[in-house]
Amino acid sequence: MTTLKNDTFIKALLRQPVDRTPIWMMRQAGRYLPEYRAVREQAGSFMNLCTNPELACEVTLQPLRRFNFDAAILFSDILTIPDAMGLGLYFTEGEGPKFKKPIRTAHDIQTLAIPDPTIDLRYVIDAVRMIRNTLEGNVPLIGFSGSPWTLATYMVEGGSSKSFQKIKSLMFNEPLLLHVMLDKLAQAVAVYLNAQIEAGAQAVMVFDTWGGMLTTEDYLEFSLYYAKQVRALLNTNVEGQTIPTILFTKGGGQWLETMAEAGYDALGLDWQTDIGYARSRVGRQVALQGNMDPVSLYAQPEIITEKVKTILQKYGSGSGHVFNLGHGILPDINPDHVKAMVDAVRQYSPDYH
Amino acid sequence: MTTLKNDTFIKALLRQPVDRTPIWMMRQAGRYLPEYRAVREQAGSFMNLCTNPELACEVTLQPLRRFNFDAAILFSDILTIPDAMGLGLYFTEGEGPKFKKPIRTAHDIQTLAIPDPTIDLRYVIDAVRMIRNTLEGNVPLIGFSGSPWTLATYMVEGGSSKSFQKIKSLMFNEPLLLHVMLDKLAQAVAVYLNAQIEAGAQAVMVFDTWGGMLTTEDYLEFSLYYAKQVRALLNTNVEGQTIPTILFTKGGGQWLETMAEAGYDALGLDWQTDIGYARSRVGRQVALQGNMDPVSLYAQPEIITEKVKTILQKYGSGSGHVFNLGHGILPDINPDHVKAMVDAVRQYSPDYH
Numbered sequence: 001m002t003t004l005k006n007d008t009f010i011k012a013l014l015r016q017p018v019d020r021t022p023i024w025m026m027r028q029a030g031r032y033l034p035e036y037r038a039v040r041e042q043a044g045s046f047m048n049l050c051t052n053p054e055l056a057c058e059v060t061l062q063p064l065r066r067f068n069f070d071a072a073i074l075f076s077d078i079l080t081i082p083d084a085m086g087l088g089l090y091f092t093e094g095e096g097p098k099f100k101k102p103i104r105t106a107h108d109i110q111t112l113a114i115p116d117p118t119i120d121l122r123y124v125i126d127a128v129r130m131i132r133n134t135l136e137g138n139v140p141l142i143g144f145s146g147s148p149w150t151l152a153t154y155m156v157e158g159g160s161s162k163s164f165q166k167i168k169s170l171m172f173n174e175p176l177l178l179h180v181m182l183d184k185l186a187q188a189v190a191v192y193l194n195a196q197i198e199a200g201a202q203a204v205m206v207f208d209t210w211g212g213m214l215t216t217e218d219y220l221e222f223s224l225y226y227a228k229q230v231r232a233l234l235n236t237n238v239e240g241q242t243i244p245t246i247l248f249t250k251g252g253g254q255w256l257e258t259m260a261e262a263g264y265d266a267l268g269l270d271w272q273t274d275i276g277y278a279r280s281r282v283g284r285q286v287a288l289q290g291n292m293d294p295v296s297l298y299a300q301p302e303i304i305t306e307k308v309k310t311i312l313q314k315y316g317s318g319s320g321h322v323f324n325l326g327h328g329i330l331p332d333i334n335p336d337h338v339k340a341m342v343d344a345v346r347q348y349s350p351d352y353h
Numbered sequence: 354m355t356t357l358k359n360d361t362f363i364k365a366l367l368r369q370p371v372d373r374t375p376i377w378m379m380r381q382a383g384r385y386l387p388e389y390r391a392v393r394e395q396a397g398s399f400m401n402l403c404t405n406p407e408l409a410c411e412v413t414l415q416p417l418r419r420f421n422f423d424a425a426i427l428f429s430d431i432l433t434i435p436d437a438m439g440l441g442l443y444f445t446e447g448e449g450p451k452f453k454k455p456i457r458t459a460h461d462i463q464t465l466a467i468p469d470p471t472i473d474l475r476y477v478i479d480a481v482r483m484i485r486n487t488l489e490g491n492v493p494l495i496g497f498s499g500s501p502w503t504l505a506t507y508m509v510e511g512g513s514s515k516s517f518q519k520i521k522s523l524m525f526n527e528p529l530l531l532h533v534m535l536d537k538l539a540q541a542v543a544v545y546l547n548a549q550i551e552a553g554a555q556a557v558m559v560f561d562t563w564g565g566m567l568t569t570e571d572y573l574e575f576s577l578y579y580a581k582q583v584r585a586l587l588n589t590n591v592e593g594q595t596i597p598t599i600l601f602t603k604g605g606g607q608w609l610e611t612m613a614e615a616g617y618d619a620l621g622l623d624w625q626t627d628i629g630y631a632r633s634r635v636g637r638q639v640a641l642q643g644n645m646d647p648v649s650l651y652a653q654p655e656i657i658t659e660k661v662k663t664i665l666q667k668y669g670s671g672s673g674h675v676f677n678l679g680h681g682i683l684p685d686i687n688p689d690h691v692k693a694m695v696d697a698v699r700q701y702s703p704d705y706h
Contacts, residue, residue, distance in 0.1 A: 163648055163683055172652035172660075215646050216627035217663075253607045254626060273607060274569040293568050295516055299525035307525075310570075330516055 004202070006139045009070040013203060013244035013266045013287045015320040021312060021349035022070035023342055024142070027328030028063040029075045032335060035062050046091045050076055053126040060131050064139065066335065067342045070322075071140050071203070072131060074196070076124055078146030078207050081188050082155045084115035095159070102158035106174075109181045114188045117195035124192075125199045132200030143201030145192055147208035147249075148185035148230065149223035152178065164213055171222060178222065186226040190233030197235060197243050205246040205268070206230060212251015212270075219255060224262060231263040246289055250327065253278070260285040271326025276314035279321075288315065289322040292341065297325075297333045301340035308344035317352045357555070359492050362423040366556060366597035366619045366640045368673040374665060374702035375423035376695055377495075380681030381416040382428045385688060388415050399444045403429055406480040413484050417492065419688060420695045423675075424493050424556070425484060427549070429477055431499030431560050434541050435508045437468035448513070455511035459527075462534045467541045470548035477545075478552045485553030496554030498545055500561035500602075501538035501583065502576035505531065517566055524575060531575065539579040543586030550588060550596050558599040558621070559583060565604015565623075572608060577615060584616040599642055603680065606631070613638040624679030629667035632674075641668065642675040645694065650678075650686045654693035661697035670705045 004010065008022040030036055039059050043049035050056060060075040079097050083089035088100030103109060117125055132141050146154075154160075156167040170178050193204045211223040227247055236243040248268025252259060259267050260282035269278055269290035278288055296307050308323075315321040323345045329338070357363065361375040384390055392412050396402035403409060413428040432450050436442035441453030456462060470478055485494050499507075507513075509520040523531050546557045564576040580600055589596040601621025605612060612620055613635035622631055622643035631641055649660050661676075668674040676698045682691070 165648055165651055165683070168646070168648040169651045172649055172656050212625065215624050216630070218646075219625075251604070251625065271568050272565065272572075272604065277569070293521070293571075295518055295521040296525055298518055298522045303525050330518070 003137060004140055005137050006070055009322060010140050010203060010242075010244060012319055012322050013246065013289075014242060015265075015287050017353070018319050019350060019353050021315075021321050021323050021345055021352065023323035023345045024069045024071040024073065025063070025325055025329050025338070026073075028067075028069060028073065029059045030329055031331035032329055032333040032338070033062055033066070046077075047089065050080070051123040053123055053130050056123075056127040057130045057134055060127075060141075061134060067338060068346060069139065069342065071142050072135055073142040073205075074124070074128055074131060074144060074201065076127065076144070078144070078209065079151065079154055080121055080124055081115060081145065081185070081192055082151055084117075084120040085112055085155075085188070087155060097154060098159035099155065103155045103181070106177055109177055109184075112181065112184050114184060114191060117192045121192060121195070125195050128196050128199040128201055132202075140202035141200060142203045142205055142246075143193060143196030144205040144207060145189045147206045147211065147223065147247075148182045148189055148226035149211055149214075150207060150209045151185050151189070152181055153210045153213075155181075164210070171218065175221075182222060182226045183229070186229040187233070189230045193230070194233070194235050197238060201243070202241075203244045203246065204234065205248060206264075208247065208249040208252070211249040216255065219249075219252070220258065223249070224255070224258060227264075228262045244287075248289070256282045266322065268324070269326060273326075274314065275311055275321075276316065279315055283320060287320040287322065289324050291324065291326040294325045294327050294330055294333075297329065297337045297341065299337075301337060304337055304340040305344040308341055309348050312345070312349055312352055315352070319353065323349070356490060357493055358490050359423055362675060363493050363556060363595075363597060365672055365675050366599065366642075367595060368618075368640050370706070371672050372703060372706050374668075374674050374676050374698055374705065376676035376698045377422045377424040377426065378416070378678055378682050378691070379426075381420075381422060381426065382412045383682055384684035385682055385686045385691070386415055386419070399430075400442065403433070404476040406476055406483050409476075409480040410483045410487055413480075414487060420691060421699060422492065422695065424495050425488055426495040426558075427477070427481055427484060427497060427554065429480065429497070431497070431562065432504065432507055433474055433477055434468060434498065434538070434545055435504055437470075437473040438465055438508075438541070440508060450507060451512035452508065456508045456534070459530055462530055462537075465534065465537050467537060467544060470545045474545060474548070478548050481549050481552040481554055485555075493555035494553060495556045495558055496546060496549030497558040497560060498542045500559045500564065500576065500600075501535045501542055501579035502564055502567075503560060503562045504538050504542070505534055506563045506566075508534075517563070524571065528575075535575060535579045536582075539582040540586070542583045546583070547586070547588050550591060554596070555594075556597045556599065557587065558601060559617075561600065561602040561605070564602040569608065572602075572605075573611065576602070577608070577611060580617075581615045597640075601642070609635045619675065621677070622679060626679075627667065628664055628674075629669065632668055636673060640673040640675065642677050644677065644679040647678045647680050647683055647686075650682065650690045650694065652690075654690060657690055657693040658697040661694055662701050665698070665702055665705055668705070672706065674705075676702070 244265040247264040253273035266287035271293035597618040599619040600617040606626035619640035624646035
């Protein structure tokens with residue numbers, strides 16, 4: 001194993017002393033970068049890009065060449081597991097992900113098989129290995145997956161949803177059947193993340209994009225419970241190194257206290273939650289990742305600098321903060337504005353360490 | 354003034370003793386009712402329906418004929434004020450509200466005039482008067498408006514939005530200009546709600562549909578501040594009767610403590626917030642309205658009954674709870690399922706009073 005040249009991100013997640021606040025961005029390899037758009041065009045489709053390890057490796061590294069990010073994140077999609085389960089993931093322009101064969105019957109659920117990532121998701125594992133080698137220990141590589149609940153929403157709805165009628169009808173009318181599905185997904189996510197760790201991922205993140213659409217009690221029963229199951233199944237000790245884990249629930253600000261007990265090292269925060277208040281609630285248990293409003297990157301660079309200073313000041317002194325946006329970067333952000341954010345974190349964060 | 358035959362809703366908002374928990378539903382006059390769809394078709398367009406007091410009165414009363422609701426709510430739209438300001442509100446099937454002339458320049462903001470509701474929104478005031486008379490004191494009539502922030506989002510975006518790029522860019526880059534606009538909107542909303550009260554509205558509700566898209570500090574500065582302004586300008590004492598006020602911020606569960614200090618009698622809760630926990634945080638200051646997941650009305654009636662029992666039990670004993678959904682009823686809900694909810698509230702809520 002290469003020793004990390006920059007382990008600020010890993011240390012911050014483990015709340016060990018650092019000399020500045022590390023930063024990376026959700027969706028940092030994305031459409032706001034012209035060099036990404038060029039590769040995406042070359043690939044022909046988003047799925048072609050995901051399933052080609054060389055191209056996935058290339059776009060993973062692109063943002064690191066431009067910005068002083070402290071971590072790389074595997075270029076992939078949160079929905080690779082259901083695709084490997086045979087549901088047929090595809091993307092239509094402007095409409096988000098869809099499945100050709102969504103879950104429709106109890107039989108569909110009962111026959112779901114847990115993919116072997118080294119076979120069924122080999123393209124991901126190959127990409128992880130290639131990226132890890134190409135990074136040469138400069139910064140750590142983050143692996144990831146959708147959470148069991150979030151995967152289930154797409155699998156039952158067949159795509160994005162506004163009201164989540166289908167998955168919630170299943171949840172209300174046949175909760176045991178949904179539990180069967182979520183239990184399989186928790187196993188599948190854990191096996192998948194463990195394979196990413198084995199192939200070289202140095203931290204892993206679980207994206208619970210739709211946990212925030214649930215009532216508190218449904219969130220605990222159908223989302224957080226399975227995020228905990230995943231965490232319990234992860235192999236986070238690799239050759240004496242700890243692999244930090246991050247749980248991000250969009251819209252989960254009200255539930256931070258219970259989320260902090262799920263076993264993850266860090267919680268991702270969306271931009272609605274005040275990071276100072278969040279720290280006062282759970283900062284003794286977990287690190288926090290976030291949480292600048294992604295839309296604030298449309299602001300002028302000097303205003304972006306002020307927003308960064310505010311977030312650093314709200315988090316306050318000491319380790320345990322990974323700077324990030326509160327959600328993925330939007331596709332038409334000017335890359336110079338990203339640079340303003342990264343530069344401000346570099347310039348002003350050492351004061352807090 | 355007619356004395357109210359059923360004042361349970363008013364009393365619950367004022368946290369005065371009641372013998373059962375009152376119930377009404379956001380968007381209770383809506384597409385889930387076949388009789389609504391018939392009138393809507395007759396009107397030709399949604400705006401025709403809103404601007405015709407006889408038809409608006411008719412659809413307002415329709416849900417009361419079917420269900421034991423404890424309040425009527427004016428049939429109208431949250432965006433009538435910007436329409437009266439000359440922005441040209443219209444609706445396209447499945448895409449939500451839009452404006453023909455959205456706010457594009459500083460000049461557009463500087464020239465915005467505060468509408469005189471008795472002239473520019475006369476159709477609303479006529480509808481309020483007609484509904485109030487037709488109700489004959491059976492149940493109280495709720496008037497409403499969008500909040501200044503929510504009106505501003507539609508006026509600047511030109512319609513619904515996912516990222517709120519335009520309004521937030523204005524907020525970040527030219528906050529003073531946005532404050533000018535919000536100040537005018539706060540005055541306009543207050544004048545409008547006062548005219549509704551004068552015409553017969555017996556409670557008023559401010560819908561802050563998009564406050565929850567803001568960071569905590571932006572919410573306080575650009576949304577809640579103006580909701581407070583509105584409240585301060587309301588005439589809530591009519592012939593010795595108190596007109597209760599309700600503030601509903603979708604996605605505002607994290608900010609209940611500060612919302613409770615805004616001067617409103619009650620806070621509306623979306624379904625993500627646990628109503629028992631909400632009561633423990635703010636129940637000594639305000640009543641709470643909500644908060645069943647609107648999607649749970651797709652569940653089987655016996656499951657709906659259980660959901661109602663859970664919410665009643667979470668709120669617990671005593672006045673101060675108005676049963677409602679956590680957001681508007683969805684258009685394809687079976688009216689029999691609404692009946693199951695209303696019946697359960699009637700049957701089980703007396704135990705808590």
